[in-house]
Amino acid sequence: xxxxxxxxxxxxxxxxxxxxxxxxxxxxxxxxxxxxxxxxxxxxxxxxxxxxxxxxxxxxxxxxxxxxxxxxxxxxxxxxxxxxxxxxxxxxxxxxxxxxxxxxxxxxxxxxxxxxxxxxxxxxxxxxxxxxxxxxxxxxxxxxxxxxxxxxxxxxxxxxxxxxxxxxxxxxxxxxxxxxxxxxxxxxxxxxxxxxxxxxxxxxxxxxxxxxxxxxxxxxxxxxxxxxxxxxxxxxxxxxxxxxxxxxxxxxxxxxxxxxxxxxxxxxxxxxxxxxxxxxxxxxxxxxxxxxxxxxxxxxxxxxxxxxxxxxxxxxxxxxxxxxxxxxxxxxxxxxxxxxxxxxxxxxxxxxxxxxxxxxxxxxxxxxxxxxxxxxxxxxxxxxxxxxxxxxxxxxxxxxxxxxxxxxxxxxxxxxxxxxxxxxxxxxxxxxxxxxxxxxxxxxxxxxxxxxxxxxxxxxxxxxxxxxxxxxxxxxxxxxxxxxxxxxxxxxxxxxxxxxxxxxxxxxxxxxxxxxxxxxxxxxxxxxxxxxxxxxxxxxxxxxxxxxxxxxxxxxx
Ligand code: GLY
Numbered sequence: 001x002x003x004x005x006x007x008x009x010x011x012x013x014x015x016x017x018x019x020x021x022x023x024x025x026x027x028x029x030x031x032x033x034x035x036x037x038x039x040x041x042x043x044x045x046x047x048x049x050x051x052x053x054x055x056x057x058x059x060x061x062x063x064x065x066x067x068x069x070x071x072x073x074x075x076x077x078x079x080x081x082x083x084x085x086x087x088x089x090x091x092x093x094x095x096x097x098x099x100x101x102x103x104x105x106x107x108x109x110x111x112x113x114x115x116x117x118x119x120x121x122x123x124x125x126x127x128x129x130x131x132x133x134x135x136x137x138x139x140x141x142x143x144x145x146x147x148x149x150x151x152x153x154x155x156x157x158x159x160x161x162x163x164x165x166x167x168x169x170x171x172x173x174x175x176x177x178x179x180x181x182x183x184x185x186x187x188x189x190x191x192x193x194x195x196x197x198x199x200x201x202x203x204x205x206x207x208x209x210x211x212x213x214x215x216x217x218x219x220x221x222x223x224x225x226x227x228x229x230x231x232x233x234x235x236x237x238x239x240x241x242x243x244x245x246x247x248x249x250x251x252x253x254x255x256x257x258x259x260x261x262x263x264x265x266x267x268x269x270x271x272x273x274x275x276x277x278x279x280x281x282x283x284x285x286x287x288x289x290x291x292x293x294x295x296x297x298x299x300x301x302x303x304x305x306x307x308x309x310x311x312x313x314x315x316x317x318x319x320x321x322x323x324x325x326x327x328x329x330x331x332x333x334x335x336x337x338x339x340x341x342x343x344x345x346x347x348x349x350x351x352x353x354x355x356x357x358x359x360x361x362x363x364x365x366x367x368x369x370x371x372x373x374x375x376x377x378x379x380x381x382x383x384x385x386x387x388x389x390x391x392x393x394x395x396x397x398x399x400x401x402x403x404x405x406x407x408x409x410x411x412x413x414x415x416x417x418x419x420x421x422x423x424x425x426x427x428x429x430x431x432x433x434x435x436x437x438x439x440x441x442x443x444x445x446x447x448x449x450x451x452x453x454x455x456x457x458x459x460x461x462x463x464x465x466x467x468x469x470x471x472x473x474x475x476x477x478x479x480x481x482x483x484x485x486x487x488x489x490x491x492x493x494x495x496x497x498x499x500x501x502x503x504x505x506x507x508x509x510x511x512x513x514x515x516x517x518x519x520x521x522x523x524x525x526x527x528x529x530x531x532x533x534x535x536x537x538x539x540x541x542x543x544x545x546x547x548x549x550x551x552x553x554x555x556x557x
Contacts, residue, residue: 023482023544023554030542030556031059032532033370034071037161038062039555041152042372045144047557052374053081053141054149056382057134059370061153061207064130064401065200066161068188069170069389070368070458073206073218074396074403076129077367077384078266079137080253080442082451084377088255088264088444093133093248094435095126095406100237103429106412118412119419121181122236124392124405126436130384131210131218132248141378150211157204157400160197164551168192174390181393183234188395202400219243223399230396231403245433256331258284261475262446265467266383267327268320271313272441275464277331278309280471282340289476294488294505296512297345302472303492303499303518304343306465307354310422310494315356318427319435325427348517351497367440367458371534373451373542379534381442383456383463388419409436420460423495441467445475453481455533455545462500465491466529470545474535481535481545489528496521502528 024030029052031042042059046052056079063071076095082088104111106118118124138146163171171192178189188198210217217223224243231238253264254273258280265273282305291297316325329335342349367385385404386392392405411424418424420439428437441463445453453474457466466489473484488505492498498519501507503526510520532552533545544554 021483022480023485023546024556025537025541025543026556027541028375028557029373030534030544030554031055031370031372032534032544032546032552032554033059033063034368034530034532034550034552035063035066036551036553036555037066037156038071038370039553041156042370043555043557044152045149046374048144050144050149051141051376052372052378052380053137054144055372055374056380057138057142057146057149058152059372060130060134060382060384061150062156063368063370063384065153065157065203067368068402069167070366070384070386072128072384072386072391072404073130073401074128075384075386075391076126076404076406077133077382078270078438078440078442079133079380079382080264080266080444081381082264082379082444082446086449088253090251090253090266091133091136091248092251092269092435093129093136094269094438095129095404096246096433096435097407097410097430098127098238098242099432100239101407101430101432103431105430111413113413113416118408118410119388119405120177120393122231122234122238122392122394124407125231125236125238125394125403126406127238127242127246128404129246129248131215132246135215136248136250146214147211150207154204154207154211157200157207160199163192163194163196163198165194166551168194168196170389174393177393178390178395182395186395186397200400202398204400206399206401219246226398227396230398231394234394254327254331256281258471259475260447261452263443263471264446265441265443268317268325269435270438270440271317272439272464272467273443274317274327274330275309275313275439276441276443276468276471278312278336279305279464279468281331281333282308282336285337288472293473293477296509299490299499299509299513300345300348300516300518302468304349305340306492307349307351307494308339309464310461310492311351311354311356314423314494315425316427317437319437322431322434323427346516350517351494354494367460367463369442369456369458369530369532371454371456371532373454373534373536377451379444379451379454381444381454381456383440383442383458385440385458406436409438417495421496422461422493439463443467443471445471451536453533453535455531457529457531459529461493462491462528465489466531470531470533481533481543485531485533485545485547491528500528
């Protein structure tokens with residue numbers, strides 16, 4: 001009898017452990033995002049009968065209030081969608097360079113990079129795209145009036161947002177930079193602690209004007225006037241003409257198959273979809289499922305595919321409205337098989353020996369992601385950013401929001417690394433009205449023609465590797481969504497030639513990797529990515545994967 005009881009307790013413990021690996025499971029609809037308040041607002045919109053696109057607009061605006069670290073009105077982003085009837089598409093609301101921008105604007109007279117100019121202050125700011133993006137989505141897919149979608153964010157801004165421990169830490173960390181960028185104290189510039197409430201009164205007023213006057217309020221109205229006056233007062237080059245000319249653009253997403261799955265991800269000006277396609281197509285011929293998850297062989301194979309993809313990224317990729325990018329060649333099986341020919345499990349390649357690949361001909365840290373599925377079966381995957389934490393740190397007091405420092409995503413000087421250590425060349429040089437190359441990878445996965453997964457991540461260059469590893473965790477290692485999101489990650493990006501591992505990664509494999517010639521960097525990778533994802537379970541229910549690395553949460557019904 002005693003033995004049976006022990007056995008039953010043992011079974012119960014195993015069940016509990018397995019249960020813990022799953023995230024929130026709901027029947028109809030879900031939002032997974034960086035803040036619970038935003039997820040709740042998005043979910044409430046779907047409860048009222050709105051679709052995933054309506055929920056996207058409400059969630060985005062709520063994040064602009066509740067998560068000023070990366071949620072935004074003053075930034076931009078990308079959306080990938082799949083409608084209930086399987087139609088796919090994507091929207092580019094990426095920032096662009098002001099008309100007065102030029103290729104050497106971040107260099108001094110000796111061609112040296114001016115420290116911090118592309119990162120901090122008025123001239124780091126790209127022309128914001130978020131508001132234009134939200135209106136574009138509403139025009140095509142919205143079912144509820146825009147006024148109803150923006151109101152919850154206004155109410156939240158007035159009521160105030162409770163500061164989390166992580167948020168207090170971030171706000172306090174950047175205080176000095178807020179002062180430096182604005183040349184004055186901004187209202188967020190004080191010592192915060194967990195549990196404080198911040199009311200965003202000026203932001204509420206801005207949102208109210210947008211509610212009443214529409215998109216033009218941001219790009220032509222009082223908001224535009226205040227924004228430009230503030231930037232010009234800080235010697236910024238952006239003008240009202242820049243705002244007036246801004247357009248969000250529908251783009252054809254990158255679509256490719258990986259084994260039985262179709263992957264839909266963002267195309268240029270984001271490198272995300274192309275790089276993920278290159279990495280997954282490079283490893284597809286290998287029997288990755290036979291290698292233990294996060295084992296030496298697994299890390300090796302992925303690292304070498306990443307090394308090659310990031311080398312190509314640095315050379316070939318830029319805004320396809322400005323440069324010709326050989327997308328089809330770069331993701332073709334033939335090209336990728338040739339690229340992987342020099343790979344061997346016997347030793348590491350080096351990034352010196354792996355340059356960008358030769359193409360036969362030309363045919364053609366801080367960000368946030370949210371994933372949404374509605375009860376109709378529509379799926380929306382959005383990654384949006386100010387680039388760095390609180391962007392350029394420029395905060396327009398009269399408007400109540402931060403502006404991006406997306407200009408740093410250009411290659412400000414060939415070979416000079418940006419804030420993510422990414423290097424670039426001609427294809428991503430600064431030019432007026434050009435969009436800077438991104439790594440944002442909002443992604444949707446189909447299996448046998450049905451919606452399977454919606455995912456994405458912040459993290460600059462590590463977005464690409466985080467999204468790729470989560471796809472593999474689910475497709476190859478059959479993990480529940482929450483477990484896939486929580487697993488430790490690693491990252492290689494060609495240059496610098498080392499692998500970054502998260503602190504909780506199993507270190508026992510490091511000596512073996514080092515013996516094979518891999519350099520390991522544990523110094524500055526506290527976390528790699530912050531994936532928020534939704535998995536459609538075989539019974540049709542939705543499982544959320546909210547990344548425990550942040551305050552992220554899944555909300556649904
Ligand atoms: N700002 C980060 C990215 O777009 O990749």
